[in-house]
Amino acid sequence: MASELRFTLNGAPVSADGADPNTTLLGWLRARGLTGSKEGCAEGECGACAVLFVREGPDGQTRYTPVNGCLVLLGACAGQEVLTVEGLADGELHPVQRAMVELGGSQCGYCTPGFVVSLFAEYYRRGRAEEGFDLESIAGNLCRCTGYRPIRDAGRGLPMVDDADPRRARLGAPAPAVEAFTLEGATEGGRRFFRPATLAEATAIYARHPDARLVCGGTDLVVEINQRLSRFETILSLEGVAELRAFDDAEDALTIGAAVPLSEIEERLDGALPILEELLPLFSSRLIRNRATLGGNLATASPIGDSPPVLLALDAEVIAVSAEGERSIPIDALFTGYRQTSLRPGELIARVRIPKPFPTVGRFFKVSKRVHDDISCVAAGFALSIEDGVVQRARLAYGGVAATPARAKAAEAALEGKPWSRAAVDEAKAQLAGAFTPMTDQRGSAAYRAAMVPSLLEKLWAETEAR
Amino acid sequence: MSVGKAIPHESAEGHVTGGALYTDDLVTRYPGCLHAWPVQVLHARATVDAMRVEPALAVPGVVTVLTAADVIGENNTGVARRDEVLFDTEVHYWGQAVAWVLGETEEAAKMGALAVELDVTPGDAILGIEAAIAAESFHTEPGQIARGDVAAAMKAAPRTLSGELFVGGQEHFYLETHAAIASVDEAGSVLVQSSTQHPTETQEIVARVLARPKNQVVVQSLRMGGAFGGKEVQANPIAAVAALGCVKTSRPVRVRLDRARDFAISGKRHPFLGRYEIGFDDTGRVLAFDLELWSDGGYSLDLSAPVFHRALFHADNAYHLRDVRVRGRVCKTNACSHTAFRGFGGPQGMVMIEDALDAVARALRVPPHVVRARNFYQPGDTTHYEQEVSQADRITRIWDDLKRSSEFDARWAEVARFNEAHPNEKRGLAITPVKFGISFTAKHFNQAGALVLVYKDGSVQVNHGGTEMGQGLHTKMQQVAAQALGVPLERVRVMPTRTDKVPNTSATAASSGSDLNGAAIQAACETIAERLREVAGRMLAIDPGELEIADGVVARADGQGEALPFAEVVERAYLDRVQLSATGFYRTPRIHFDEAAGRGRPFHYFAYGAAACEVEVDRFTGMYAIRRVDILHDVGDSLSPLVDLGQVEGGFMQGVGWLTQEELWWAPDGRLGTVNASTYKLPTVGELPEELHVRLLPKATEPGVVYGSKAVGEPPFMLAISVREALRQAVSAFGEAPSSVPLASPATAEQVFWAIERVTGAEERRAAE
């Protein structure tokens, strides 16, 4: 029985042997008296719990990756190198700490450790020298006191990294790999945590433990642990599976591994697929995107998930894998009901394949109370292939208007074969009327959601026409 | 000079390193501490017929379940009235805690709470203001403030219009949720570490439930991770549960609500419904204003009465209303008990008159800012409760200055040009004023005490009754003490707030923390300084009256002659058996109010400000962005400019949240659907306007307040009304000069969308289809 859980914390080795695999990193830190990291929400929204992982980025370089400590399971820390706010000052204040002090970036100070962690990662980001301060770096941190202006100014005024900076020196050496790890028989009830390194191992474990809950980034699953007080007997983490972390931009298709964090997709795309690049910055916050994955977003099958409308618009395919082998599911056939998918027992999502050529017009619209770091009230992915002014193929996909993400097929048909024109848009709008029967909830009324369905198409028309 | 210097928050280094401790961070310092978790009933109205705790006791790690049987003293934590049973069998709101499980770990307590079995009979709930009015369910009798003859003036007015506005509540969302840790010392007396704005009242409630004299209970408020009024009274039951658990088990007990439970259990800013009629002439001069208000108080009275009163007091905002009547009642509903929140009813009152003035302007087809300026108080004017508006000239001074610095007139034209050219995006520009009365309206709260200790090495400890919640009170108090004693800032340490240092204190609230405590500290320091000057006078053989203490040196005011280090004089004083500690006390002079008559001088003075805001709205979704904000705000002579700037900016952004995206959504069964950050949306850095220009009004000495300063905690909150008014301006641009622009509050994208639909007639077309 493997019940050892070891990692590096603020430069020193620590052990969390015997921990319940449902424990979060934040809970464990605070119970140990490392109370600098705060709990403001326990659902990934406020960033007060932010901590840093030393990770290898898609550029092959070591970097500081900030994540929400409240959504990281302790098992995900095995063999990793973690820094908390307590570990950032090196005898004297770190430059990001000094900037926060001098500009009045803290009032009550409860959000401050999280901002310092986010700013610390941004401070060492290699692109900062050319691109300047990235406001997105702090968009996943909430502050109720300052109104953010001094924090934004602190970020914008950060000096360049000093050559002699010991924290930078760390980035010159390789980051720890995400290796295979097992925690078994740790608790009285014998709860288990598996983190295999290959797909074969993963499917074998899944076949052996069909009741295991899969986890990748944990940004949905750990919310369930924290908020619904769910406790899982067996957790199977996919984040170490090499095959699921592949990213392949080939002639006929773009293929994205189910376990590639969204921020890595953002970096790798680099202009290749604008509709997805429009979506990603609107998907939650950088802290979340550093962990969240496409596999998790699809498997959760939330009607308000953001990637489904876009992937529906792109006619993507989902490749599912089990111990029995592989099969391809057209994305249109993935969502079978409210938070239900056509995945079979023992099956997991391995990758998402987006066929080429990409549509000529692709837009993602997200309607929410807040532009950044909000979950959609209504989302729409629109893709049109227009040749010589005529719509060859139209995809109008919506989230937030039905029990599953869904396409408006009648309206699509109304556009196909017609010139992209006022008349065609009006015909499509006629088909959209009553196409969905949305619900009222805290994110918006049924009437508003229903109104958004044609209105977003109108927005697409107005914006493409203007161009 | 220590006062007036722009310095960082006194705990800033602790904040950025994670070293600054908050109540719940202390838990590992209490070995053997037990953890508490509430047993909640998920009905808005119900009776608990039976509770079985045995299944919880069977959960490993569960130690006990606290119930009504464990209450030694009174099972009631109500403050204004005895209407809050701590362990109740009657359920008054969704999520109410009826018992608390204590466990060796938080995990055990949580699992134990899930295991407790309840038999409940659901009842009929009264949800919302309209339902309460229909059911005649009220906490208070009707109250009113009136002047002149509003009915006659309304009749005589050339034009009148009426309106109705519901403004939603607001969750405090202090980043640190409610927390308390109770322990007993060797003599059996109780120490409660509590995240409370009002340690004295927390002490009182803990003493009440334990049936102990107050001298057996000490409450410490180390610092809070935000409070905003939410911890003015609602910290009390949390502390009471911790104290009862601790006495029952003889072990330290920690109570900390996670966000979802904090949201469900603790009260919020009061939702208000207003109905008004306003009479005016063709120039937009208001001749009569008749406003009826209802607030949703939730299930218990809490602070609802004074909150309601402050709404009545502020229904004039910065405008002179000659014939006026404002009145209404607090509704009793099946919701958590709504409570104090920055502005304390003032914002809800002010937003009504601003709503009405916009309606007047649109009816007359005059720009709203012209109508606003036409109605400003002038020097010599009195409010509707007949208090003279001191420094009324500042309203116009600030307004004119801000219009200039924000290039308001040029941008007004620019916005019109933009709107002309863009059918699907419209911009709106608006400027609104703020006048806010400073003092507790409960007169007896306007007092404060301080205890200043000077040690033999010349270092200083300051104790005062105010609590630190991020507003920078301790920073300011350190500056005041350093200034009044004449020592460098580093020599002064402000101690955590404890009831055994300064007794019978008031809540740190009503923006008055630095006015009251600063004056008390100043008095204590001056007593000590006076004694030290006498000692130094003897040492130097000169008249003490000629001596001054500054920057740690005692010397003649004219700089002539020998100078003595402060510490040397202190040492001498000790040897001469001169007392090196002193208390200070302050009570706000000349305030009074006769509630029955609706007349008096409830406020020591007024704080002023104005904001100009520009927004851009998308026609298809109603989503919008704040493009630019300019603010000019009056803080008197700032005690601490960096702190004050932070209060102005932070207050403004919090107000923006209230009026724009922070929507509390209750399901039809009374369940609060927005119980965490994923569904309740505070502003993020993304909502911070790219251009934000904030200035503090120069040359603004406030006579009779500590070092000429003014209170700053609440007034800037209401600068955010400019955002709501700018949105209405932008919405109006989608229509053909609509004669009114109703906009629900908060003005979420959805509500802005519906407002556009109304002004474009699309709503009618939709209804006709």
Ligand SMILES: Cc1cc2nc3c(=O)[nH]c(=O)nc-3n(C[C@H](O)[C@H](O)[C@H](O)COP(=O)(O)OP(=O)(O)OC[C@H]3O[C@@H](n4cnc5c(N)ncnc54)[C@H](O)[C@@H]3O)c2cc1C
């Ligand atoms: C603060 C916050 C903001 C968010 N904002 C957004 C948003 O803007 N838009 C949005 O769409 N979502 C949002 N989410 C939801 C969430 O981040 C996404 O759904 C994310 O993509 C989930 O990925 P994950 O790897 O973290 O999933 P996990 O939590 O690891 O897993 C989610 C679910 O999928 C299953 N699963 C995971 N990987 C696989 C796989 N490879 N095969 C089969 N099943 C699998 C798990 O068992 C679990 O049931 C937000 C979440 C949080 C906490």
Ligand code: FES
């Ligand atoms: S505690 Fe709020 S994001 Fe983790």
Ligand code: FES
């Ligand atoms: S400083 Fe209080 S929440 Fe940011």
